[in-house]
Amino acid sequence: MSVLSTEDEGKFLMDIRGEQIGIVTEVDPIEQIAYVDPEPTLTNAWLQSLGRGDAGEDDLEIPAENIETITDSEIRVDADLSSEA
Template sequence: MAVLSTEDEGKFLMDAQGEQIGIVTEVDPERQVAYVEPEPDLTEAWVQGLGFGDADEDDIEVVADAVGTITDSELRVTVDL
């Protein structure tokens, strides 16, 4: 199981095949949940990349148990969302 932190905000969420699912907008480290904007526009991606965004109602929740690896730029899930 991966351990999520607020440092993961702004990273891309990728599926097991390497396809981009969205961008992490916010992480709740206590609940170990990442909130992901599934279709960010360019402005949202830029803001999230700088770490200034917040989760909103259309974000999907990804629990840490679904994340297999974390790198400097992405989180990769091991299951289909």
């Protein structure tokens, strides 16, 4: 299991096949949940990359136990979520 922090906000969420699912809008470091916008607009993606966004009602909740790896630019889950998004 990976440990999520607020520094992960603005990163791209990728599935196991390397396809982009969305962008992380908010991280709850206590509950260890990443909130992901599956269809970010260009403006939202830009705001998220600056750490200025918030989770929306339609955001996906991704628990830390589903996260395989975290890099400087992306979070990769251990499943194919693109069909669910």
